[in-house]
Structures are given as structure tokens and as C-alpha cells.
Amino acid sequence: MTSTHDTPTDLFVGLTPDRVLDAVEASGLETTAGCFPLNSYENRVYLVGLADGGRVIAKFYRPGRWTRAQIAEEHGFLDDLAAAEIPVCGVVRFPDGETLKAAEGVPYALFEYRPGRAVGDPDDVLLERVAMMAARIHAVGERRPFSARRTLGADDWIRRPADTLLASALLPAHLRGRYRDAAARIADAADARLDGLTPLRVHGDLHRGNLLLNDGVLQVLDLDDACTGPAVQDLWLMLSGTPAERSRQLAVLLEGYERFRPFDRRELAALDVLPAMRRIHYAGWIARRWHDPLFPRTWPTYAEPDFWAQEVGELEAIAAGLPPRPRAPGDLLADADADSGAVRAGRDEDAWSEELTDKDYFWDLD
Numbered sequence: 001m002t003s004t005h006d007t008p009t010d011l012f013v014g015l016t017p018d019r020v021l022d023a024v025e026a027s028g029l030e031t032t033a034g035c036f037p038l039n040s041y042e043n044r045v046y047l048v049g050l051a052d053g054g055r056v057i058a059k060f061y062r063p064g065r066w067t068r069a070q071i072a073e074e075h076g077f078l079d080d081l082a083a084a085e086i087p088v089c090g091v092v093r094f095p096d097g098e099t100l101k102a103a104e105g106v107p108y109a110l111f112e113y114r115p116g117r118a119v120g121d122p123d124d125v126l127l128e129r130v131a132m133m134a135a136r137i138h139a140v141g142e143r144r145p146f147s148a149r150r151t152l153g154a155d156d157w158i159r160r161p162a163d164t165l166l167a168s169a170l171l172p173a174h175l176r177g178r179y180r181d182a183a184a185r186i187a188d189a190a191d192a193r194l195d196g197l198t199p200l201r202v203h204g205d206l207h208r209g210n211l212l213l214n215d216g217v218l219q220v221l222d223l224d225d226a227c228t229g230p231a232v233q234d235l236w237l238m239l240s241g242t243p244a245e246r247s248r249q250l251a252v253l254l255e256g257y258e259r260f261r262p263f264d265r266r267e268l269a270a271l272d273v274l275p276a277m278r279r280i281h282y283a284g285w286i287a288r289r290w291h292d293p294l295f296p297r298t299w300p301t302y303a304e305p306d307f308w309a310q311e312v313g314e315l316e317a318i319a320a321g322l323p324p325r326p327r328a329p330g331d332l333l334a335d336a337d338a339d340s341g342a343v344r345a346g347r348d349e350d351a352w353s354e355e356l357t358d359k360d361y362f363w364d365l366d
Helices: 017-025 068-083 124-141 152-168 173-194 243-257 265-274 274-288 296-298 305-321 327-336 350-352
Strands: 031-039 042-051 055-061 101-103 106-112 200-202 211-214 217-220 227-229
Touching: 017 031, 017 042, 017 055, 017 101, 042 124, 068 106, 101 227, 106 274, 124 200, 124 217, 124 243, 152 173, 152 274, 173 265, 173 274, 274 305
Parallel strands: none
Antiparallel strands: 031 042, 042 055, 055 106, 101 106, 200 227, 211 217
């Protein structure tokens, strides 16, 4: 992140349809009057019609979130994946060869339009295909590192988001101490589990909402959350259901993954903390964007004290269930009941099986 303080320009108030079309035409493409907003909360994304009958995606990045160097690394990773014939929405270059411009102070880029339909509930066939795709992405990702983008870890995914939430008016004052303590325990557990794992460029947010099917081809969307991290980050979001179901799904994922790339079983030790990391990161993101009117309208429960009372209690249960030392890989595969502190707290369906809604089928989260 470039700053913990957002400026008024991050509300996209000057981004009118005419300016969107002007920005696209700066690439040398002639547009029609068609400019349709796509689901996106962090950024603003539009499907723009072209005079030749084609379409292009125009993505306007929220100002202050990423540096130019970080966005350039996102685009570079996309180029690398496209060169390896991995089906992604490739970035479109402007006449001067650049991939990033600015309109009214808002950075933007253009991407290829790839039609498709959302994937359904993950069966074994889909799990295997996603795992093979993740392995191919990682085979490209390990060729060279990111230098500017974030590294998956407790600081950026737990400690800083928790600080943002604690400093906001969303979390009731009488719950802040408990939230701080639970987040700190989860952060320490994350440190212990992620330490020593092999880092590489990963997608970072590989869930069903970022996958499309088109004539049988599985397509990958949205590298906005691409980061440096372990391979398991691009697998665990496909797990769902009961502990036994997740254990079986994990075996399918690993079998598919290892058709293209070896998987380090030590990474499985992070499975009991990754959902809590995402949950705290998500809460911090909403707190940081609460000044954007779109957020209170979309997540009104985050303004309710009862929501936070339940949230704090559940995080405390997760923290209490995390063993001080990571579980051995063999235990994680052999014991279907040993993969989440949230399971022992009786809320495995909440932690792992959240139903995807329209808000999940977007280009970017955070």
C-alpha cells in the first residue's frame, strides 16, 4: 500500500462516462457510446464497446492504493502468463508502448475482454482443473520475483488491517481490546506458519468469482491482488464444506497440482490460519473504505454493534483453537478434523463455506 490515508480523489467523483470513453480512445481505439460498469468495489471497471464491434475492459485504479511500480508488476505478471499460454485477460498497450495512463488523476489500464460464464460449485473435475491452472501460474511466477508488490504475511494481512479497524468508529470501544488481543494471537500464529515457506509470485485471490468458463476453457481473472506468497494461497480458497469434505478436496487439489509442479507439504500448516487472515484483512479494508458511500450501502451490518460482538467472539474462538506450533503435514492430510481452529469452535461452515453472492464476482477486492 502506498498510504494509510485516502484522499477525496479515491471516490472517483470525476469519472464520468465521457471521461471513461476519452480514456479508452487515448489508446487509439475508437469507441461507441457503450460504457457498462462491472462489479468492482475497490476500483472502477467498465466494459466499453468499440467501433469495430469488439469490446475492451477499462480498469481505473483507486488512487493512492498502488504505486506505478506495483501496477507495472501486475501487468508484467499478466504478460508473462499470456506468453505461457495461460488464459488471462491480457493488458492492452497504448501507442507509446505503456500500459498505464491517468485520467483526472486516476490511474487506468485497458485489458482484453474475455466472455464466459461463472463456474458452479466446485466438483472434483473443477478442483483438478483449478489446481493444474494454479501450478502453471506458479511455474511462471517462480521465474522471477516481485520487488514492489506486497508479501503475504501477518503484517499486511492482520496487524495493519486490525490497526485500521481499531482506529475507526466501526468497532465499538468496549470490544477493541478483545479484538486487538485475538488479532495479535492470530498474527503470531501466522508468523509461525508462514516462516520459511518458499515465496513466489501468486495470483493471491484465486476463488470461484475470479474464474470463467468459455467453451470449456477455464479463464483466470483479476490479478489486482497478486502478491508474493506460498503456493497454498492459490489453493485454499477452493476448499469448502465440512472438515471431511475439505480434506478430500485438498487431496484432489494436490493431485492435480503435482501434475505440473511439485507442492511443498510444509505449506499445509498454514491452512488453519489463512481463513482468519483473510477475514481480518477484509474487515480492515471495509473500515478503510467506509468513507466511500458504496461501502455502507453494501455492508450495512458492519455498522451494527451486534455484528462486531459476534465477530470478536468468533475470532477469539479461532485464536484459542490455533495450536502454538504448526501441525505436521501428515496430520493435516490424515485427520479431517484437524485443519481449523474455527472447526473446533463449531463454525466450520462459516469459515470455509461462505456462499458466493454478486459481490464476490468482481474484478478486485483488496
